[in-house]
Every structure is written in structure tokens, then in C-alpha cells.
Amino acid sequence: MAEGGVLKLTRELIARRSLTPDDAGCCELIGARLSRLGFKLEYLNAEGVTNLWATRGTGGPLVILAGHTDIVPPGPREAWATDPFQPSQADGYLYGRGAADMKSGLAAMVVAVERFVAAEAAPAKKGTIAFLITSDEEGPCRFGTKYVAEMLRERGIKPDYAIVGEATASEQLGDRIVVGRRGSLGCDLTVHGKQGHVAYPAKADNPIHRLAPALAELMAMRWDEGNAHFPPTSFQVSNLRAGTGANNVIPGTAECIFNFRYSSASSADDLRRKVTAVLDKHLPKHEARWWHTGEPYYTCAGALVTAATEAVREITGLVPTLFTGGGTSDGRFLAPLGAQVVEIGPVNETIHKVNECVRIDDLERLSRIYERLLARLLTA
Numbered sequence: 083m084a085e086g087g088v089l090k091l092t093r094e095l096i097a098r099r100s101l102t103p104d105d106a107g108c109c110e111l112i113g114a115r116l117s118r119l120g121f122k123l124e125y126l127n128a129e130g131v132t133n134l135w136a137t138r139g140t141g142g143p144l145v146i147l148a149g150h151t152d153i154v155p156p157g158p159r160e161a162w163a164t165d166p167f168q169p170s171q172a173d174g175y176l177y178g179r180g181a182a183d184m185k186s187g188l189a190a191m192v193v194a195v196e197r198f199v200a201a202e203a204a205p206a207k208k209g210t211i212a213f214l215i216t217s218d219e220e221g222p223c224r225f226g227t228k229y230v231a232e233m234l235r236e237r238g239i240k241p242d243y244a245i246v247g248e249a250t251a252s253e254q255l256g257d258r259i260v261v262g263r264r265g266s267l268g269c270d271l272t273v274h275g276k277q278g279h280v281a282y283p284a285k286a287d288n289p290i291h292r293l294a295p296a297l298a299e300l301m302a303m304r305w306d307e308g309n310a311h312f313p314p315t316s317f318q319v320s321n322l323r324a325g326t327g328a329n330n331v332i333p334g335t336a337e338c339i340f341n342f343r344y345s346s347a348s349s350a351d352d353l354r355r356k357v358t359a360v361l362d363k364h365l366p367k368h369e370a371r372w373w374h375t376g377e378p379y380y381t382c383a384g385a386l387v388t389a390a391t392e393a394v395r396e397i398t399g400l401v402p403t404l405f406t407g408g409g410t411s412d413g414r415f416l417a418p419l420g421a422q423v424v425e426i427g428p429v430n431e432t433i434h435k436v437n438e439c440v441r442i443d444d445l446e447r448l449s450r451i452y453e454r455l456l457a458r459l460l461t462a
């Protein structure tokens with residue numbers, strides 16, 4: 083490969099400090115390679131977010147290869163064995179922030195397309211390949227894939243398939259692919275009471291005492307039983323804050339943040355309604371500020387899941403588990419466009435952790451999986 087293989091490109095991407103929403107030149111690097119292949123590049127940047135939309139081909143099917151260049155902060159340098167922005171190799175692994183999430187996935191996609199295009203002579207190719215790359219997947223996600231998806235909708239562009247290069251494997255490459263994600267709904271709750279001396283509770287109104295039974299009730303609730311595709315909806319409290327710091331003061335307010343990861347057996351409206359009933363019962367004065375960051379999506383058995391399963395099996399010998407757990411991903415913005423969506427990438431063991439790494443052997447194999455998948459979808 084004249085341009086250099088997956089390892090080289092992954093290293094070049096890791097060396098760019100692309101902390102959300104800074105793309106730090108990653109899209110430029112990828113875009114240069116894609117334009118040499120005849121891709122038409124369009125930057126749909128907004129609010130400091132870099133979004134690259136690149137297409138090659140005509141007509142359907144339209145396959146989107148999707149990913150993000152941004153990374154989560156590495157944290158203190160001392161916590162890492164090596165500099166998170168200086169890719170380093172040891173014991174068969176490549177280390178650096180973004181090694182698994184998801185600069186290796188992006189690099190593997192680019193090299194897969196380079197090979198796929200180079201092999202274009204023989205069997206008739208059909209359809210269009212597009213890259214949708216954003217620098218805001220780890221952040222607020224408002225001006226990233228969501229924004230580009232809205233533009234595609236306005237233009238009447240309907241992707242048939244989307245392949246997201248997030249790290250999805252559990253222990254070894256190919257053991258798991260993601261065919262759906264749960265929805266995400268959260269709430270910032272403020273409970274108002276009345277501040278006072280702990281010795282005179284009658285003259286105060288303790289918001290912690292009001293909140294505790296409400297939380298106990300919410301934690302004991304069974305929201306749904308899940309369904310064939312999703313585990314039951316889960317409710318988790320992530321933050322709880324109250325108190326003035328003094329041990330003899332009843333605080334005036336208490337704050338709580340909680341989050342649902344919900345299955346398609348519930349809707350965001352259902353969950354909000356059920357929670358509101360509990361809050362209204364226990365908390366005479368409160369404010370609930372909700373945020374809804376994704377509907378669940380699920381890709382049924384069909385052309386894409388079959389092609390992905392076969393591609394993984396051909397390259398790794400494994401039949402992947404079809405998984406719907408884990409956090410949210412940008413797949414949630416692509417599925418509503420009507421696309422079948424699967425996520426395939428390297429082992430996710432070290433994502434968002436110190437000493438993030440990817441197995442070097444997996445880089446080329448992942449690229450071969452994408453290449454086989456494209457061949458299955460786009461060869462007449």
C-alpha cells in the first residue's frame with residue numbers, strides 16, 4: 083500500500099491531539115487520502131466541530147462508513163506508561179489515546195476503501211461509498227453526526243447501510259458486533275426545602291429526607307422486561323449533592339442526576355411520566371430538567387447483519403455475537419435516516435482508560451473485515 087497501512091495511519095491520527103471538538107487535522111489527513119481515490123469532499127463544519135462528508139460513486143446502494151476523530155481527555159500524564167499522544171508499540175500492542183476509540187477503526191476503514199477501490203478492475207461495482215467523520219462524538223454531539231444527518235435528510239439523501247467503526251469486540255476481534263443501542267434519557271433534579279438548624283427540624287424542611295424515599299421508590303421500580311433485542315431498562319443515579327459542609331445545618335436544596343438506558347420496550351415519554359408521578363408524590367417543590375440524547379435503535383436480521391457476520395467469519399473464523407448493550411453511539415443518528423446500522427471495531431477493553439491500546443495484528447484484520455463487507459454490499 084503506497085500510502086502506508088493501517089498501523090501507520092493509526093499512529094498519525096493518535097499523534098494529533100483531537101480533544102473534542104478539536105479535530106486537530108485528522109480529517110485533513112484522511113480527506114487527502116480519500117480525495118486521491120476520487121472522493122468528493124465536503125466539510126460541514128459547525129460551532130467548532132469538524133464534519134467531513136466524502137462520497138464516491140453514483141446511485142445506490144449508499145454505504146456510509148462513520149466514525150469520529152475526537153478523543154476523551156487522557157487525564158494526568160503520570161497515570162500513563164507512555165505519552166498518550168506519542169503512539170508507542172510494545173508486546174504486540176499499539177498504545178495511545180484513541181488507539182481503540184476510534185482512530186484505528188477510522189484508519190482501517192480508509193485503508194479498506196483504498197484496497198477496495200484499487201481492486202476495482204474485475205467484478206462490477208455498484209453504488210456509492212460515503213465517509214461521515216465528525217470531531218464531536220465524545221462531547222455534546224449536537225453539531226456532529228446529528229447535524230450532518232439533518233443535512234442529509236434535507237437533501238433527501240437516504241443511506242441504505244451505515245457501518246460505524248466503534249470498538250465493539252469484547253475479548254478478541256470479531257467476537258461481537260453491535261446491531262442496536264439502548265436509548266438514553268437523563269434528568270437533573272433540584273429539590274427545594276428550607277434551610278435550618280438540625281436541632282430545630284420543625285423550623286426547617288429537609289430536602290434530603292424528601293428525596294431519599296423518592297429515590298428508593300425509583301430504584302425499586304421495574305421499568306420494563308426488555309424484549310428479544312434489548313435487556314430491561316436500567317435506572318442509575320450518577321450524582322447526589324446536598325449539604326452546606328456544616329454538620330449541624332439542614333440544607334436548603336438537594337441535587338440529583340439520574341440516567342436511564344432504556345430498551346425499545348419503553349419510550350422516553352413513558353419513563354418521564356412514571357418518574358414525574360413519583361417526584362410529584364414525594365417532592366412538593368422541585369425542578370426536573372430532562373435531557374434526551376438518543377432513541378434506541380435496532381437493526382433486524384437483513385442484508386447488512388448477514389454481510390457483516392459473514393465478513394467477520396471469513397477474516398477471523400468467529401461468528402460474532404449480535405450485541406445491543408453498551409453506551410450510545412452515533413449510530414442513533416443514522417438509523418432514523420432509514421439506514422441499517424452495524425458497528426464493528428476492535429476490542430473495547432481499554433477505551434476511555436489510561437494506557438488505551440489496540441492489538442497491532444487486529445489493525446489489518448479489521449481493515450480486511452471492512453473490505454469484505456464493502457465487497458458483499460457493493461459488488462453486483
Ligand SMILES: [Zn+2]
Nearest residue numbers: 183184219248
Ligand atoms: Zn468512540
